[in-house]
Amino acid sequence: MFLRTAALLGFVMTASTSFGDEGMWLYNNLPKAHLKEKYGFEPTQEWLDNLQKSSVRFNSGGSGSFVSPDGLVLTNHHVGADDLQKLSTPEKDLLKTGYYAKTRDQELKCKALELNVLQSIKDVTAEVNAAVPMGAAAADAFKARQAKIAAIEKDGATDKTTRADVVTLYAGGAYHLYTFKKYTDIRLVFAPEKAIAFFGGDPDNFEYPRYDLDCCFFRVYENDAPVKSANYLKWSPSGAVDGELTFVSGHPGRTNRQQTIAELEYLRDVGYPALLQRLNRLEVLLGAWVGRSEANRQNGEDELFGIQNSRKARIGGLGGLQDPKLMARKIAEEAALRKFIETATPTTPEEKATLEAAKAAFETIAKAEKVRRAMNRDLTLLEQGAAFNSSYFRIARTLVRAAEEKSKPAGERFREFGEARLPSLEQQLFSDEPHYDDFELLKLADSLSLMASTLGMDDALVKQVLAGKSPKDRAFELISGTRVKDIAARKTLYEEGKSAVDGSADPMIALAKLVDPAARALRKRYETEVEEPKRQAYSALAKARFMKDGTNTYPDATFSLRLSFGPIKGFKDAGKDIPAFTTFEGLYARSAEQGNKYPFKLPERWVEKKASLDLKTPLNFVSTADIIGGNSGSPVVNKQGEVVGLIFDGNIQSLVLDFIYDDVESRAVSVDSRAIIEALQKVYDASELVTELRGK
């Protein structure tokens, strides 16, 4: 399944010329001419408004939509899975059993879920740019911009039900203030068993044909009553057919389509291979441990799955980067842009400045990528914590840094310690999420061993970190000795601040203090020599690209609302035709050919109810829509704006969409709306929910 989208997003850029049905389009800049010309379709403003205001962003990193006037929200099971886990008890595992609230009073309130619905967009580009002094050094420019953005967001959030995010578009070519209606009382209505939502598990993940009922329903409440959602999507009575044009409205997390060849080469040669090496190591470590006992499985399976999912995604991406056909397209794109920059005749002083800045930009980025090549290893180990892979270390570091950062003015702090972000940082720091010493020991011992292998046993910091012990013995000492596993102890250290941290004898706190100077130095160098120069260079390129292509483009994904589209369409894989639709019949056949064994084992009620199901019901389908992680849970609608499907994945070939759109083999994967109705009726006896979806 798609990687969940992290809240903190990186560089973002504009796309140039489109390719087929390419594009994650802004709602206020849709390719209307293309839609009209190619598909004879002209959406009305009402059609667009309803789709926009029916679209829901899950702040946990996914998308969804209102599908009834009573606040019912449709999303993926894997988007809701965190909440299902939090609502579970040792006696009642909702991921295992699924859940259905037949009546409103049975709907279960989620613990810390926030949904956002986009209400308005305001351009704040001038305001943000004005805050950065002309000719400011990179580090100062970064700081000034961050401070301004934080201030705008604070002003924009006028009350407790409003959320305001400044979204960086066109690589800093534009800054838009997105204002959302914010909902925090979200209740679980229906979830199937994980075994059917994620049927096929890791083996079938990112593959197609696929057979997953990856759906989940929540209801939004306000003042303890279901919210009356004026905007919602109607359910299609008949579903979609092969070749039919469909639309996807959701929040693609991040794409990198404007990265220069220098950056793509960095990713191809260093970034992805190094990450895959670490993911492989963790997958093997956790896989072996999880197999040792049922308790291990329960404690480690989710983390293992996350690793496997990332691994598949990166392999797909690396496959694209190593494909000369795709790279040739990127190279041609860059050459065209370079040529434009070198040959265009500016008509204003602004255009002249833009072209001059853009001329230097390629070299700036190449230089930044060189720095990144040189420091990636140490940054990953020390600042990103690959050398100290334990929740206890992460807690200890947060406490050590909080003591220092909180005493600084807001604008000078690390981003995550900004005033606006402190509440969520504290929520996480003091959460009662359970940790298991044996699991922490496993991961910390392995990561200390990795550090020793990577930096060498004679490295001064390695020697200090290991303190004369083997990685395993040292990890045992740290894990068994630290008190940060106790929430009260964390609170004391956090509240008493620097003197308490400095005076602490806790071995994990001591370790976090020991590595912090080196880690901070790396982060600072990365921010000033890589991040900020690239931000400025990409911004310059983005402006030049505007000159070249005008506004007939879409910006790279930024976890802001977008519209994509494309027909339902199969594809060819190694010479074999893969049809667009799968069915319930295929689901049962796949389970049988795998001996009905995990992760192909069907929940008991699916076995019992087989006879009552219409086995020809379409279960999943693929389309050419341009989507990416963050789109998980997006509604797929037809020209009438009715729900015909639910995005939940891309095929493995689609993982190149991070860099470049492709409609030859890349496909978006959806649950068919008909499968949801058929399953709710025949397998789950959820007639109340079906009635609500169909409209009374």
Added chain:
Amino acid sequence: MFLRTAALLGFVMTASTSFGDEGMWLYNNLPKAHLKEKYGFEPTQEWLDNLQKSSVRFNSGGSGSFVSPDGLVLTNHHVGADDLQKLSTPEKDLLKTGYYAKTRDQELKCKALELNVLQSIKDVTAEVNAAVPMGAAAADAFKARQAKIAAIEKDGATDKTTRADVVTLYAGGAYHLYTFKKYTDIRLVFAPEKAIAFFGGDPDNFEYPRYDLDCCFFRVYENDAPVKSANYLKWSPSGAVDGELTFVSGHPGRTNRQQTIAELEYLRDVGYPALLQRLNRLEVLLGAWVGRSEANRQNGEDELFGIQNSRKARIGGLGGLQDPKLMARKIAEEAALRKFIETATPTTPEEKATLEAAKAAFETIAKAEKVRRAMNRDLTLLEQGAAFNSSYFRIARTLVRAAEEKSKPAGERFREFGEARLPSLEQQLFSDEPHYDDFELLKLADSLSLMASTLGMDDALVKQVLAGKSPKDRAFELISGTRVKDIAARKTLYEEGKSAVDGSADPMIALAKLVDPAARALRKRYETEVEEPKRQAYSALAKARFMKDGTNTYPDATFSLRLSFGPIKGFKDAGKDIPAFTTFEGLYARSAEQGNKYPFKLPERWVEKKASLDLKTPLNFVSTADIIGGNSGSPVVNKQGEVVGLIFDGNIQSLVLDFIYDDVESRAVSVDSRAIIEALQKVYDASELVTELRGK
């Protein structure tokens, strides 16, 4: 389980001072004083002779023993597993079902299994040394020695039932000609299901407590009749007790206890981490693929398990190398030897020469390790074939090299093309072992991608290898286009030789030719700048060590017959006491706590027969005996020379035994002889076999 021992062995050295019950002792140089003093035990020559001539070497890489006067041989299931697979048919999978021949005529003849029983040892050190001219260059010395050894082995094998191996002992301080009685008609008598032989699979592999019935019985035939084995081991009627002294007679494959600190640091910093990286990558690749379908599982599971097994073994070894306590012992050992070399007063010109050679040896080894650090990456990729991980490539390379090597004089060929080795090379090359294109594609595409990531897409050889395609597309072209998958095509190319190979348009042959110059250059550099200088340096150190310690030492393991010993004894793991014995009761409990799921699922008959079993019967036990891979299948005997157990593994802590003996946590793991009898009687109704074991 232990890694199987490769036939081709590397450097071998002597050990100095012993530690506890350390030692894999030569039969003609046993620590009799230690045994007498510590255990009051004095073995008679008859006791020793019987144990020696009852010990059997499996040329597939394991140990065994005669346990009846009618040629019955006991070994591990995992030693016999290859043969079980070869004896299986699509309809009858002996690994799954197990096998029992109630009568002689049901015993199944193995396809290419050879057993050796040591008859005599002759010192040929002088002869081998005389063949190397004084002051010869490294490469010439290597060649001259190899030629002499080949000649001695050829002369020693006087008839078809005799096998002669020159064994390098004390790192070239001594060369002994081992003459074996060779048996080639071996028949399967009994094997349990793999599910009980390897109960717990990868998760429990190398762990303790353990619950495996890892045993298997063969019978040796000559002239179509069971051989009358004059020497065999009696079965103990009562088994052994906690604390009892036991002996292990078997063929430890290889230890590296005399490696210098420079070499250990190479392994710790480069060798093991790089190997583990590759193993992790392969484990993840194969694991994901095997999960995709039942056919994949059947075709890939064995290879996957081999990788997992290696991975666990290397992690254990690396853990030891990264442990300052163990390294401090190695450093102290080396310091003592260095001091001796620097301060000893020679009494003869030979001793003077020995000390002088030894003085330079540490530096020579350090230099060789530096070369190895520099070339390990390329050697692994190109010569060891990590960049071309496909059986078809290995076949193509063998054909390409055979065309060249066979035209050279015997002494100048690559070792594996020596006259004596050609028959086994041809047997492998023309074997009808099945290969599966989809599996070959998976592995080749991944390894080409690894090559591109490691050497860079702009590397000249990478460009030639990929020929403008993505790794996946190029692999598809090679796998679908090659004809070496056809045995007849292989034979033609092999027989027609160089002109046929040169004229071949086969894409895989072309690839093998393309990379051969670079691969050969790396191999040559490795042999002349690493292998040979180290061989000479370790030989000099071994001689110095002789001067220092006399003959009261044991040589490093060389897959030659050794005797180890030690009491049955539990150990502590992370503060927890682990008892020495497990029982059938524990087996059923472990299966239940894992939900009776694979790899903890018991064979049906074990479930059915549970009530009839004495659940208190000991199943596995641990002892402090000094063993290593190759010892798999070794008998464990008591002071009366009776079988009380069967070695099948070491715990994960024992994987440091490659470098250094430890009796604090390291343990040898055995099947208890009583479990074998109880299972044969109560679960398998194998009363005939029980009668034979107990003696008529």
